[in-house]
Amino acid sequence: MRVAVLGATRGMGREVARRLAERGDTLVVLARDAGAGEAMATDLRIRGARDTAFVPCDLADPTTFAPALDAATAFLHQLDAVVVTAGLFGTQEQLEDDLDLCARVLDVDFTKTILFCEHARTRLLERGGGTLVVFSSVAGDRGRKTTGLYGATKAGLSHYLESLDHKFRSAGLVTITVKPGFIRTGMTAGLKEAPFAADADDVAPLVVKAMDRAAPVVYTPRIWQLVMLVIRYLPRFVMRRVGF
Amino acid sequence: MNSKTSDPTVPLAPHERLRGWGGMSAPGREIRSEDLRAVTEGAVLSRGLGRSYGDASLPPPGVTEVVGTSLADRMLAFDPATGVLRAEAGLSLAALARAFLPQGWFTPVSTGTWFVTLGGMVASDVHGKNHHVAGTIGRHLRSLVVRLPSGEIVTCSRDQHPELFFACQGGMGLFGHILEVELALEKIPSPWxxxxxxxxxxxxxxxxxxxxxxxxxxxxxxxxxxxxxxxxxxxxxxxxxxxxxxxxxxxxxxxxxxxxxxxxxxxxxxxxxxxxxxxxxxxxxxxxxxxxxxxxxxxxxxxxxxxxxxxxxxxxxxxxxxxxxxxxxxxxxxxxxxxxxxxxxxxxxxxxxxxxxxxxxxxxxxxxxxxxxxxxxxxxxxxxxxxxxxxxxxxxxxxxxxxxxxxxxxxxxxxxxMEAERLPAFHAARDRWDPERRLRSAMSVRLFGDPVGPATTTGAGR
Incomplete structure (x- = not known):
């Protein structure tokens, strides 16, 4: 496969890109920072990628989206899949205390991410389809005390991604919504671990498997699928009482 | 974006304990980041995947934070002609095996678990089932990038700061935070x-x-x-x-x-x-x-x-x-x-x-x-x-x-x-590279009499 990954320099994106590299895929690292982007392209090549390149792209700056995807397509010759793991994060307390940060998180994780997906899905559809993999979160499945603001962007994102999948699946575009629980990455470093915490290394294969099977929704680790099934149907008065 | 991760002034919650592999534990938390250079600044100790059995990777009493290196795991360069790999210290042997066994290469020295990092392997100067012919991992190292106790970042090898290069091998992390490891892999005829x-x-x-x-x-x-x-x-x-x-x-x-x-x-x-x-x-x-x-x-x-x-x-x-x-x-x-x-x-x-x-x-x-x-x-x-x-x-x-x-x-x-013969050179090397004993562990307090508590700018002394 020929894949462009936005967010491959860190966290989950790093591990998903590595799994793709290890099976010989050709990869473009879309990233803001040239040093980190080039280093990651090298890492992926050493691990077995057929070929890799770094292309600058900043999720916070939509003017970079079209040129980045054009350059990625030129390098890959054909764009088979786009993976989006980039995003901002803040705890509920941090976002409540700092509304500037809050505005940036809402903007980047919702508006800018959806704009990027619109650019990506247009290009994938132009060539007759492909796979769009986007990292949402279990935090978007239900309004919760502890993840309200960040979760709201993910709820909106999940909603958008589901509609994409319904609308364009028949045209050949597979949209995959990934909903990670607590993964031990740089994003969550220093936070108290939630239940079922997992390493990126352990859950990345689930994402690659979902790409192979064209599964529309994937929870990582898998246990979250069951957990959220229950949580989604909990009555509001119960939700209000639990600290979850 | 990272949330702020390191703040030694935030008191530890009761659940925040660090464990050695055998279960020995001490109050403390791991500060992890993909950016080892940033996170090791001023840190007292680095640990990898915590597979040392006892207190080697635990902080000294009174110190709350140690660096966890496992997120810094990029492969930085590989030469297929010589098999020399340069990687960040948090790279695990499990990841190395996954990437290199299919390519016909492997670490020249393998521990009995692959849940170890390159940095940890160097700090323990690990050996494997081939020790009688291949020696320890140290024999196969080309160079290390180390953040010294002074804060300075240096490259060491057989030619460059050789005393530091050898002190870090089996130095239990006390001579500096190992940031990068350059290692000659072994060509293998098959992955079996x-x-x-x-x-x-x-x-x-x-x-x-x-x-x-x-x-x-x-x-x-x-x-x-x-x-x-x-x-x-x-x-x-x-x-x-x-x-x-x-x-x-x-x-x-x-x-x-x-x-x-x-x-x-x-x-x-x-x-x-x-x-x-x-x-x-x-x-x-x-x-x-x-x-x-x-x-x-x-x-x-x-x-x-x-x-x-x-x-x-x-x-x-x-x-x-x-x-x-x-x-x-x-x-x-x-x-x-x-x-x-x-x-x-x-x-x-x-x-x-x-x-x-x-x-x-x-x-x-x-x-x-x-x-x-x-x-x-x-x-x-x-x-x-x-x-x-x-x-x-x-x-x-x-x-x-x-x-x-x-x-x-x-x-x-x-x-x-047991170590009457070798300890004087070990202590002399520490006196040279870390006279104030900024780098310490629970083990170094127990075995070398290092001071407890956070390091002070004037030096904790001995």
């Missing part, structure tokens, strides 16, 4: 291992088989510590080499099942009966006297990695390991005597591994030396300190030494007696 495993009915036949296998690149023995009388010291002698392409199955080897031990086992599950059963099954797991053929490298190098968190089988109090090398010149009877202490005291554990060691490494406190290494898992109970003391007195008598990476209980005076 050709194994020959023999049941040996007593200690002499076991050690005979081990000696007769010295020309093999990899050897090790496992001993049934619960066999007594005529069967005392019975076990499996294993020798192996990388399989030639024509001997190897045509597919990539895959790790076995990955069950997990989800929580600490209740203490009653660990008793003589369960251990006897385990040892019996392990001895008879091969039904024939000899098992010969290709096996996966996972089964050969890391049989226990297949069970995640296997250490929890030892229950809440955990376990420790005592690994000592009995010098060759002391003779085989001294190996027997060492094992007899255990059977006499009934202080038995699940696993006892015996391995012949080759020449000593170049690290200042590198563990192996010519002789027989005996590694013994011991459940922690009220008698553990007495048992370790007795084993250590024996080791001192025969002129042997212990492996710090496995240790959590050795007394300072015992360690000083």
């Amino acid at each position: 291992v050709w194994q020959e495993s023999y049941q040996c009915p007593d200690l002499d036949s076991l050690l005979d088989t081990l000696e007769a296998s010295a020309s093999w690149p990899m050897t090790a023995c496992w001993i049934d510590t619960l066999a007594t009388g005529g069967s005392f010291g019975r076990g499996l002698a294993m020798r192996g080499r990388w399989a030639e392409r024509r001997e190897a199955p045509p597919r990539m080897p895959a790790p076995g099942l990955s069950p997990t031990v989800p929580f600490d086992a209740p203490s009653w599950t660990l008793n003589d009966l369960s251990m006897k059963a385990f040892n019996f099954v392990w001895y008879h797991k091969q039904l024939r006297e000899a098992a010969i053929g290709p096996v996966t490298p996972h089964a050969w190098f890391t049989p226990l990695d297949a069970v995640k968190h296997w250490s929890r089988a030892y229950g809440k109090r955990g376990f420790t390991q005592h690994q000592a090398v009995i010098p060759r010149e002391a003779g085989r009877d001294k190996v027997r005597g060492f094992l007899e202490i255990l059977s006499r005291r009934g202080g038995t554990g699940f696993l006892c591994v015996v391995k012949d060691c080759g020449p000593q490494g170049e690290g200042l406190l590198s563990f192996p030396r010519p002789g027989t290494s005996v590694a013994l898992d011991l459940p922690v109970n009220d008698g553990i300190q007495d048992l370790i003391d007795e084993l250590n007195r024996y080791v001192i008598d025969v002129g042997g030494r212990i492996y710090l990476t496995k240790d959590g209980y050795t007394r300072r005076e015992h360690f000083e007696a």
Whole structure:
């Protein structure tokens, strides 16, 4: 496969890109920072990628989206899949205390991410389809005390991604919504671990498997699928009482 | 974006404890980041995946934060002509194996678990089943990038700051935060291992088989510590080499099942009966006297990695390991005597591994030396300190030494007696690179008398 990954320099994106590299895929690292982007392209090549390149792209700056995807397509010759793991994060307390940060998180994780997906899905559809993999979160499945603001962007994102999948699946575009629980990455470093915490290394294969099977929704680790099934149907008065 | 992760002034919550692999723990939290250069600034200690058994990766009392390196795991450069790999210190052997076994390369020295980082391997100057021919990991290092206790970042190698280069090998992380490791990988003919495993009915036949296998690149023995009388010291002698392409199955080897031990086992599950059963099954797991053929490298190098968190089988109090090398010149009877202490005291554990060691490494406190290494898992109970003391007195008598990476209980005076020859150079190197003892661990407080509490700008002194 020929894949462009936005967010491959860190966290989950790093591990998903590595799994793709290890099976010989050709990869473009879309990233803001040239040093980190080039280093990651090298890492992926050493691990077995057929070929890799770094292309600058900043999720916070939509003017970079079209040129980045054009350059990625030129390098890959054909764009088979786009993976989006980039995003901002803040705890509920941090976002409540700092509304500037809050505005940036809402903007980047919702508006800018959806704009990027619109650019990506247009290009994938132009060539007759492909796979769009986007990292949402279990935090978007239900309004919760502890993840309200960040979760709201993910709820909106999940909603958008589901509609994409319904609308364009028949045209050949597979949209995959990934909903990670607590993964031990740089994003969550220093936070108290939630239940079922997992390493990126352990859950990345689930994402690659979902790409192979064209599964529309994937929870990582898998246990979250069951957990959220229950949580989604909990009555509001119960939700209000639990600290979850 | 990162949330702010490091703030030593934030008091620890009761759940925030760091654990050694055996279960020994101390209050503290791990500060992890993909950016090791940033996160090691001013830090007291770095730890990798926490596979050292005792207190080597635990902070000194009064220090709340240590750096966790495992997120900094990029491969930075690889030369397919020479096999030299440069990578960040948090790269794990498991990830290295996954990426390089299919490409026909592997680490020249493999530990008994692949859940270790390159940085941790250097800090412990690890050895493997091929020590008698390949030496420790130090022999295969080209260079290290290290953040010194002073804060400065330097590259060291055999030509550049060689004293620092050798001090870091087996230096237990006390000479600097290892940021990058450059290592020569070994070209392998196939990703499978050709194994020959023999049941040996007593200690002499076991050690005979081990000696007769010295020309093999990899050897090790496992001993049934619960066999007594005529069967005392019975076990499996294993020798192996990388399989030639024509001997190897045509597919990539895959790790076995990955069950997990989800929580600490209740203490009653660990008793003589369960251990006897385990040892019996392990001895008879091969039904024939000899098992010969290709096996996966996972089964050969890391049989226990297949069970995640296997250490929890030892229950809440955990376990420790005592690994000592009995010098060759002391003779085989001294190996027997060492094992007899255990059977006499009934202080038995699940696993006892015996391995012949080759020449000593170049690290200042590198563990192996010519002789027989005996590694013994011991459940922690009220008698553990007495048992370790007795084993250590024996080791001192025969002129042997212990492996710090496995240790959590050795007394300072015992360690000083074992290492009387090498300790002065070790202390002198620390005086040179870290006179204020900014880098410390719970182990360095216990064994080297380092100060407790956070480092001060004027120096904690001694």
